Amino acid sequence: MTDHTVKSFGEQLEALSALVAQMGGLAEAQFAAAIEAIARRDSVAAERAVAGDARIDEIQQEIEDRALKLLALRQPMAVDLRETLAAIKTAAELERIGDLAKNIAKRALVLNREPPIRLTQSLARMGKAAQNQLKEVLDSFTSRNAEEAEAVWNRDGEIDEIYNSLFRELLTYMMEDPRTIGLCTHLLFVAKNIERAGDHCTNIAEVVYHMVRAGHLANTRPKADVTSETSVPYETHA
Amino acid sequence: MVESFLRLRNSAWPLVIGMIAGGAAVLFAGPGLFWALVALALAALLIVQFVTFQEPILRAQEEKTDDPVAALPPMTRLLLDQLPIPVMLLDDDERVLFVNHSMRDVLGPGLDRKRASSVLRNPDVLGAISDARGGVATNVPFSLPVPIERHFQAYAARISVTPPATALLLHDLTVVRRSEQMRADFIANASHELRTPLAAVTGFIETLRGHAREDAAARDQFLDIMGIEAARMRRLIDDLLSLTRIEMNEHVKPEGRLGLDGVVRQAAAALKPLAAQDGITVTVETQAGLPPVIGEHDELVQLFQNLIHNAIKYGRENGKVQVSLTLQDNQVHVAVRDDGEGIAQNAIPRLTERFYRVDVKRSRERGGTGLGLAIVKHIVSRHQGRLHIESKLGEGSTFSVFLPAAPAEIAVKTTQPEPVTEML
Secondary structure (H helix, E strand, O other): OOOOOOHHHHHHHHHHHHHHHHHHHHHHHHHHHHHHHHHOOOHHHHHHHHHHHHHHHHHHHHHHHHHHHHHHHHOOOHHHHHHHHHHHHHHHHHHHHHHHHHHHHHHHHHHOOOOOOOHHHHHHHHHHHHHHHHHHHHHHHHHOOHHHHHHHHHHHHHHHHHHHHHHHHHHHHHHHOHHHHHHHHHHHHHHHHHHHHHHHHHHHHHHHHHHHHOOOOOOOOOOOOOHHHOOOOOOOOO | OHHHHHHHHHOOHHHHHHHHHHHHHHHHHOHHHHHHHHHHHHHHHHHHHHHHHHHHHHHHHHHHHOOOOOOOOHHHHHHHHHOOOOEEEEOOOOEEEEEOHHHHHHHOOOOOOOEHHHHOOOHHHHHHHHHHHOOOOEEEEEEEOOOOOEEEEEEEEEEOOOOOEEEEEEEEOHHHHHHHHHHHHHHHHHHHHHHHHHHHHHHHHHHHHOOOOOOHHHHHHHHHHHHHHHHHHHHHHHHHHHHHHHHHOOOOOOOOEEOHHHHHHHHHHHHHHHHHHOOOEEEEEEOOOOOOEEOOHHHHHHHHHHHHHHHHHHOOOOOEEEEEEEEEOOEEEEEEEEOOOOOOHHHHHHOOOOOOOOOHHHHHHOOOOOOHHHHHHHHHHHOOOEEEEEEEOOOEEEEEEEEEEOOOOOOHHHHOOOOHHHHO
16 A cells, blocks of 8 residues: 555555455354354254344444544545545445355355255355455455456356356256255255355455446456256246 | 663773863863863763663663663573474564574464464464463363364463563364374274275175075176185275375475476376276376476376376376476476376366275276375375366366475575574
């Protein structure tokens, strides 16, 4: 960062960034607990994830307040302005990720009351992929690394691919045995939530890229989620 | 500023110049100017003394911005750095003052002077650090779930030095946690996957005891099938064991330095007889001047054996399996290409899931355990490499492994710790 004549301004900006990183840590922990709840049928972790959401909302408020104060009193320019903006935007995305984690955890509580199903392992793996995206995009935020952010942005396709495959598999299950529809619907929403969390990571990647480079990543991201156009034909057994 | 004053005060040359100037003044200008010079010198001396008097205050201000770690004796610093326990020292703004070698292994490079929350975001650890800053030593368990799962116990405590600092120590619990987890996973997987072949064998035993007792032809046929099922169970147990072993060590960086060409050729040679059964030819092509990689020999052999074995299993009869080794962006790229049926696009991202099979029946026929690519993935991840799978239905598949080229060999001399006597 460039040296500021008023030293405390630089410090304020840095403290704002540190707060975003701290919020990122909370979102990461919450998301990890939600995925663990699915993978290990761990209802304690699920409850931890549900409870953790309040703190994330609180810290988002604080980030917004501080950023607003900074904008009003210091009127930052150029990279400082972009950093302030990035803090607000990233905090909003992280808040969404926290919500999604909370929703996954709630569904895990339901799933854990049912008999185990192998597909939860595939979901857990998909969750790991999203966790990795979240970790790397937060790393790129703290290290101000545009290349790393771009790599995260490009890698979202992998999560979409897993989502497509799971989506088809779940549809097939439900058709084969209608008794699984209740369970599979929960699994489907969990998969969707993980996929959405991945999308929020790419949004953060765009924010980081803009903050560092002042330019925008291309408008069309390689989007590989085709489930909105997927159908599995219903086979009637004679 | 202060330094130059101190140097002035401590050196002899102002006195010498003063004496010469005094002598010259007496000689050439008489005592009048001499006394004027003496008065001037006295004034200068007073000013210097005043600065000396101020010195402690000025010093303290300067030291505050100094790195207290730099003040440590070199021996202590060296010990701290080489300690196998990750250590981090933070100042009162929760900025990183010092990280040792082990901590850099855990958190990566570029940590100096950063805020604690920027380098280690875990909320429990940050909580422990701020508790410690308030004087309460705490320890909390935490884990880093990705890219390779690691578990730690973090200890944070205030250390009384000036300026005050907070120490963060990590105790690596990965091995303990992993072995607990592995045992649970192993039993779950083994009991689940062994059930089918075991049921088949039990069923045949029942039949042999019953109405097939006197039927020689059926007996031979059943014994053959039982043999196949038993072999499958053995392979499954072998694969589960090796997967468990690899997972146990996944967080430990490999150390050996080796050329991949030899490894790949060894793997291919071991599978020659198997390929010959299906009339498949396996070719290995190596780009000249390939750099070595950091890796463990046996694991890498297993990695390429699994990939080439898959290519043979799912390749076309009388077809070709081509293995090529090239250098790309400082990474050694090994591609294993077959000309089989290929894999549907939506199955590709899930191939490395354990027990995931594109075609369950076919995999069973070909003696697959559903673990081969899971093993590949874990070996690649331990070697900090990347696995990429490309496939077109009807044309075949390419499994690519990218492993980072080993950095240029560091001269042995610099890695040797300096003798202690020299440090003292």
